[in-house]
Amino acid sequence: MHFFRTPCLFFLLFLGGCATTSDHSPQPPLSAPSEPTVSQLPQHKASQSKPSPSEVILLKPHQHNDVWQRIRSQLAFEPTQHKKVQARVDWYMSHPNYMDVISVRAAPFLHYVVEQVERRGLPIELALMPLIESDFNTSAYSHKHASGLWQLTPLIAKHYGVKISPWYDGRQDIVDATNAALDFLSYLHQRFDGNWYHAIAAYNTGEGRVAQAIKKNKRRGKSSDFFALSLPKQTRHYVPKLLAAAQLLREQKMKFPIIANRKAISVLTLKQGVILNTDKQWQKIQTLNPGYTRFPALLDGPKHIVLPVEQVKQWQGYLAKLPAMPSSQWQQYTINRGDSLSVIAARHALSVAQLKTFNQLKSNNIRAGDTLLLPILADQQLDYTVRAGDSLWRIANHFNVSISDIKKWNALSKDMLRIGDKLTLFLSNS
Template sequence: MLKRLLLITLAISLTACQTTPSSEDVHSLPSELPTLEEPSNSDSLSHTPLQKVNDAPATKPQDAKDVWQRIRQQVSFAPSQHPRVVKRIEWYLKHPNYMHTISKRAKPLLYYIVTEIEKRGLPIELALMPLIETDFDMQAYSHKHASGLWQLTPLIAKHYGLTINPWYDGRQDLIDSTNAALDFLTYLHRRFDGNWYHAIAAYNTGEGRVLRAIANNRKAGKPTDFFALNLPRQTRHYVPKLLAATQLLKQQLMPFPAIDNTPAITVVSLPSATILDNSSQWSMLAKLNTGYARFPALLGGPNRLVMPVEKAQEWAQYTQNLPTMPSQQWQSYTIRRGDSLSVIAASYGVNVSQLKSFNQLKSDKIRIGDKLLLPILAEQQVTYTVKSGDSLWRIAKQFNVSINKLKQWNQMSRSTLQIGERLTIFLAP
């Protein structure tokens, strides 16, 4: 143990780190940008280049063979020897298989996230925030109704333009959620006058709470750096978790299984209002496009899909033959006297904008005798009442759906059920 502590202390003294949010905290809505009095103390620098421990790498970060190596070469946050960081490093070292699980989940996602962070000129450490938030689980839910890889609340998601409806939740979409999270972090960085530790703490617990903590310390004549602030327990440990993970990566204290530094996914166009008529052929899309709550119904979201790179050409050929007339997933409806788009939409479990999208309508005007195309999904919704002996696993098996989807449909963060509780279940057509 003494040898391990010496190793940790040495590593901390040589490396650089940062902070991130936890999956169970509330992100508050950004306010207007005021002028802060002055930068905080030791953690106020936005990018503090490290003293080089080794010779400069032979390749540029973008030319590295491994995405983890690409991140490692760009770590720039100031080092920390705080006990909370040391304690978290010890935790990681006691769980040597943890990073294997993380790398497996991150494999299709990390290259994209790193590239987006680099495009914006943000600290590369932010690429590790999904590790701290959700262990790279795109379908994670918190008890505060935060959701997705970046644990965005409905308030923040809608503020940054994400779509949330019964068919689609942009917080669980890689593209939408990453854009919103990085927009939010950029705002917070400006809000806290370039202090990344404060910004990341605010991402976790809300900017108002961090501002009050800073003001209270300033009034009492105390330091205002992150570690001196009186913040909620989860937030006090949030930044150290990120710093510890960063230092483990930078100093290579434990293995991070390699992820090829090449694009694993691409974005392809999606015909509007698509319901896949061969869901088994494209089942892998469900894991990469978790924003769609009722796969294989790709409705209510953006006109694009995240696709494995090697499947893009096959998809292009597939979309050329998608049925344009009603198939087993679609039905034809003849407009009757007294009908309106709102009446029809309500009857079939969709909204007016979706109904217009399905039928490429540019106005709300409809005529008696015209036909509308509708998805056959309204009859597939089931309300299940939890009874004694039930579990999420048992219910998911009974209806041949995943536990993650059960949680998504019912916005559940917990895994326990209460007798009499009613669950909504959507069965694929």
Template sequence: MMHLFRFTLLCSSLLLSACTTTPVSTAPPQPKTATPTVASSTHTTATVERVTFDEQTDDVWQRIRSQLTFAPSEHESVQARVNWYLSHPNYMHVISERAKPFLLYVVEQVENRGLPIELALMPLIESDFDTSAYSHKHASGLWQLTPLIAKHYGVKITPWYDGRQDIVDATHAALDFLSYLHKRFDGNWYHAIAAYNTGEGRVAQAIKHNQQRGKSTHFFDLSLPKQTRHYIPKLLAAAQLLRNKQMQFPKIPNHTAIAVLPLKQGVILNTDKAWRKLQTLNPGYTRFPALLDGPEHIVVPALQASQWQDYVAKLPAMPGKQWQHYTIEKGDSLSVIAQRHALTVSQLKTFNQLKSNNIKIGDTLLLPILADQQLDYTVRAGDSLWRIARHFNISVDEIKKWNALSKDVLRVGDTLKLFLSKT
């Protein structure tokens, strides 16, 4: 299976991308003497002997600083990036503000796996710690995971939830992928991180090209895309600035900022005041306030964990996993719509954040669809709503409702959404 995955990635090296970039050192990163050492590449997961750090430090940036292991680099591309950072003194202020809820979580996950602490700086390079970052190559989230990589590492992507923007799912997938790449490139972290940016196939080909010509295979000697040649220098430059205290990294408190609570069933948060506090911590849920079809967890402020747990436990459970948008028509009322869809008026109001029973023609409501399969059906010559309904054992009214059709007229080539049940 892994061999197949490697071949797939080799053929799809352009699918993985990062955000912006600049260049790095003439040798693979080597740990400093008497500090963490990278384990042999024969290990499935790369490990580093833990550096002792002051657990009482009150700043996450200083916690990272005390554990930096990659050797300082004098390469011109690294120094060019250092100068860029220094010429943009407000940059780290913006980064720190965005990273405040998430950085400690990322640091702890890196530490728990025994990986180099520099990896905790990668969201800074990938996305500027913007959870909603999205690239033209379809990479998304803090770690800029592509759909290919995300799905391979078990990250869920549905119309309701994109785990690439979830701090928990995305961080675990990114570190799993980096650990794999570290082994894949024989323990060379520069090569592994470059492969994370541009794809392992492209890095492997660049290494092979130099080997065949008797050239150095150090990162800085490889022929790689411009973005990737600038990628590791950004990382090393940020680490250098932190190590040498050349630039202010605004303090991020070194205490737990978020808690990850179990969420066994989908819910829709029923007050604006409640869900707005969670939206920035749970950007993976793409249709707030609906927490549907996601993982079995929710991220909340640590100091309010018990209150949130009680609050979520009292919310009504969702009656199904598939949903539709229903357009309100003349003669509709909440009671009529609820009865038609086997719901209570209370459920209907909760799903749609309604504070009263008043509805307007033309507005849309969120309704559950109890179905086992969603099918996109292309209308063909000779089709009619009646013929399609009969073929799939559904009703004409259901087809019209699912597709917001006001008439029975169909056009060849149109696509209809059908929700089918096995029973």
């Protein structure tokens, strides 16, 4: 893992923390509990609450039937009765259906995230962070241009090797985004001398702000623990949100719908880009691989693909007998004299590799008069100017596309549009 050393990067990270949703609960002040450090964290500690008779025999993490209980059995942060945490507990309790929605979204991904946290020996509470960051919404965007389950900003994502291109946004890939988020959290943990509350706060608002707040309190002879720091309102609510979710799970005050404690997804090697001949057959792939912004063209992404475990054999059979792509789905280009793959690719903002993959070409040889398919899922690309009275819903409905696609194509972090904004739309007659 690379640490940030230069003043430029430090300044950027001072401003560029990861974003999350706003808090709606009251925030009364109170003195802070002690915070966990490396030496204070118990390893794989069982629940702090009094065990019920059914829990007298402690299970190993993988032996639980439910992923939520797997998390519960390893909660490591000390319980706290701080009023900010209890206010958030009350908020959760007043929204009894909240965890129903969260569990549906989390079901494909939570087991994977838990395994990655365990593999690194990190506090299991970190597996709850996508709940706080994005409500386990893989396509979530924030006003700070953060994206995905872990709400990574472009700056942080690129620093940790996550690819972002017009074709692919790896912040929405469960594998690359989870690796980057846990790398960043591990760095912040070390940066703040083993204090997890400080590290988690810095993940939200940037390490510079947290470091400055700590320095300011120490200079004034005040406590430097998280609850005593002067931080942005969003960040002051952020850590309590996580601690409240952990408390609800520890004390079983709220129903967490069961998510089977078994592998839900498989991560398979993807040696080259793939163009699916029908998106209806592979809708689950789109759900699990939202980083591909021009689905079903799986181009310019990572060297892996995420699949439901039950579709692995079907996928392997599909690749073994890769069917021809229906030309009616894609734009067509007739090769002219003097054309080359590099010329055609450059003309359409593609790489030669993408063009070859898309047309299943094994060489660079092409002939005038032949037809190539262009990886644009549309009959036309339209540049649309927002007019008075427009909304994302109105535009999506008019052009028969989805709001989420419009936001992906244009990297929109919110639903608000302004008159005169330019939107790129990919339209299809099919």
